[in-house]
Structures are given as structure tokens and as C-alpha cells.
Amino acid sequence: MSQNCGSRYGQGTVLPWQDRRQGARQAQNFPVFTVEMPAERVDWSAGSVPRSVRFGDTYYSTDNGLAESRMVFLCGNRLGVRLQDGFHVGELGFGTGLNLLACLDLWNTSRCSGQFNFTSFEAYPMRWRDMQRAHAAFPEVSSLSAQLTDHIRRGESRFRLGAANVAIVYADARIALPECRLDIDAWFLDGFSPRCNPQMWELALLREVARNTRAGGTIATFTAAGWVRRNLALAGFKVVRQAGFGSKRHMVVGHYEGAGTSGSIRTEPSG
Ligand SMILES: C[S@@+](CC[C@H](N)C(=O)[O-])C[C@H]1O[C@@H](n2cnc3c(N)ncnc32)[C@H](O)[C@@H]1O
Numbered sequence: 001m002s003q004n005c006g007s008r009y010g011q012g013t014v015l016p017w018q019d020r021r022q023g024a025r026q027a028q029n030f031p032v033f034t035v036e037m038p039a040e041r042v043d044w045s046a047g048s049v050p051r052s053v054r055f056g057d058t059y060y061s062t063d064n065g066l067a068e069s070r071m072v073f074l075c076g077n078r079l080g081v082r083l084q085d086g087f088h089v090g091e092l093g094f095g096t097g098l099n100l101l102a103c104l105d106l107w108n109t110s111r112c113s114g115q116f117n118f119t120s121f122e123a124y125p126m127r128w129r130d131m132q133r134a135h136a137a138f139p140e141v142s143s144l145s146a147q148l149t150d151h152i153r154r155g156e157s158r159f160r161l162g163a164a165n166v167a168i169v170y171a172d173a174r175i176a177l178p179e180c181r182l183d184i185d186a187w188f189l190d191g192f193s194p195r196c197n198p199q200m201w202e203l204a205l206l207r208e209v210a211r212n213t214r215a216g217g218t219i220a221t222f223t224a225a226g227w228v229r230r231n232l233a234l235a236g237f238k239v240v241r242q243a244g245f246g247s248k249r250h251m252v253v254g255h256y257e258g259a260g261t262s263g264s265i266r267t268e269p270s271g
Pocket of ligand 1: 058059060092093094095096097098099100121122123124125171172173174190191192197199200
């Protein structure tokens with residue numbers, strides 16, 4: 001499979017360049033890497049929810065991935081009232097693309113007009129057929145799924161999907177994000193559980209998330225692990241723990257007040 005992806009760490013030739021073809025609205029200031037990359041192995045033994053063989057974790061909740069995405073990432077970032085023309089969503093961990101589908105579905109049902117940007121970082125892309133199989137459990141987004149998997153099947157990493165200008169940066173976020181200049185309004189921090197994939201919650205990476213966030217921008221994540229909350233606070237986010245999805249007791253939301261401010265942790269919403 002030919003993909004644009006990151007590879008300063010031994011998978012092939014690195015061809016980074018700043019893409020100047022994008023209009024200012026898209027503001028996709030990140031490097032593009034090109035390399036041949038093996039498709040990620042997915043375990044389907046548990047049923048309709050894919051599990052990563054590499055990380056030993058499911059891509060989303062076994063209770064209902066779409067409902068989880070809506071509660072954790074869309075509501076957690078208050079996208080119901082914030083998503084608008086020119087908005088920029090950032091994501092760590094594209095996975096099946098279900099969060100993108102949930103976001104587009106929200107856009108379509110909320111009478112927004114214009115377009116928004118969706119930039120996601122993915123180091124271990126799954127096959128489009130695995131994506132398709134994962135989405136089959138969510139018929140309400142079947143049309144969006146068909147369009148997305150068509151782009152992925154063609155090996156595209158930048159494409160227009162409905163109102164979304166989608167950019168998938170096929171690279172390790174720890175390597176790609178330091179080279180980015182993004183003004184993200186809302187982040188979906190979705191990199192497997194910190195126990196299975198601690199690299200996605202390292203302070204250095206979360207500082208890069210902060211640096212690529214506009215003042216007032218927000219984050220949401222399904223995990224409420226204490227050390228992750230502390231790293232988020234050290235990176236400059238004011239974080240709040242709130243009720244989680246399904247069997248998870250808590251999740252975390254937060255906002256960034258801008259460079260030079262220090263973050264903090266609260267365990268309950270300020271009300
Ligand atoms: C929980 S899944 C994401 C689920 C996804 N958001 C969805 O809607 O299906 C975590 C994703 O993070 C990716 N990932 C893990 N470590 C990474 C890293 N260091 N950089 C970029 N992506 C990474 C995995 O390959 C996986 O696709």
C-alpha cells in the first residue's frame with residue numbers, strides 16, 4: 001500500500017515539504033512524508049469492534065463506538081455549539097476514522113454552512129477493508145463511510161469529504177507534530193489507553209499539542225489517568241475530569257489559555 005506517512009524512524013525514504021498549494025483557510029502547515037508502509041494488523045476475534053494487535057487495545061468502546069465518539073469527543077469539545085465555518089479539528093489517532101464520521105454527521109444535522117478542517121495523525125494505518133468492516137456496525141453513517149473508505153482505498157491522505165477538508169498525516173505524532181504549525185480549535189486525543197500506548201500521552205507530545213492549539217482551544221479524551229491529567233496540565237491545559245462513557249467512570253476535557261499560561265487540574269466540572 002502506498003501512503004503518505006512519516007518515517008524518520010526506519011521505514012523508508014523521508015520527503016518532507018511544506019505544502020503551499022493549500023489555501024489560507026485550510027492552513028495545513030505540516031510536513032508530508034512519503035513511504036511504503038505495511039497495513040496494520042487488526043484482530044476481529046471479539047466481534048464487530050476492531051482490536052489492535054500491536055497495542056492490545058480496542059479502537060473504541062465495545063459498548064458503542066459511535067455513541068462514545070459523540071459523548072467524549074463531540075460533546076467533550078462542545079462541538080454542538082462551536083463547530084462552524086473555518087473550524088479546525090485535530091486528532092491524535094485516526095484509526096477507523098469513526099470520529100471523523102461522527103463529526104461530519106454532526107455538521108450535516110446541525111445546519112452548518114461552509115467548511116471545516118480535520119487534521120489527524122496516524123502512524124499505523126489500517127486497511128480500508130478493516131475500516132469498512134468496523135463502520136458496518138453503524139448504519140447511520142454508512143454513506144459517509146462509503147465516501148471515506150473510497151478515498152482511503154485510493155491511497156489519498158488529503159481530500160474533501162462533505163464539508164470537511166480532511167488531512168491525514170501518516171506519521172508518528174511525536175515526530176510530525178513538532179514540525180507543524182496548526183491553529184487547532186478542538187483536539188480529539190484518541191491514542192489507545194495510556195497503559196497500552198504511553199507514548200501518545202508523553203509530556204513532550206502534549207506540549208506540542210498545546211503549541212498547535214489556538215488560545216481558547218479545547219481538548220477531550222476518554223482517559224482520566226492521573227499522570228495524563230498532570231501532563232496535560234503541565235503542557236498548559238486547564239483540565240476537568242467528568243463522567244465517562246459506558247463502563248468508564250471518568251473522561252477528561254480541557255482548554256488552553258495560550259502560551260505562557262500554566263494549566264491546572266480540577267476533578268469536577270466548575271458548573
Ligand atoms: C484508539 S485508536 C483511534 C480510534 C480512532 N480515532 C477512530 O475513530 O477509530 C488509536 C490510534 O492511534 C494510532 N497511534 C498509536 N500510536 C501513535 C503514534 N505514536 N502516532 C500516531 N498515531 C498513533 C493507532 O495506530 C490507532 O489507529
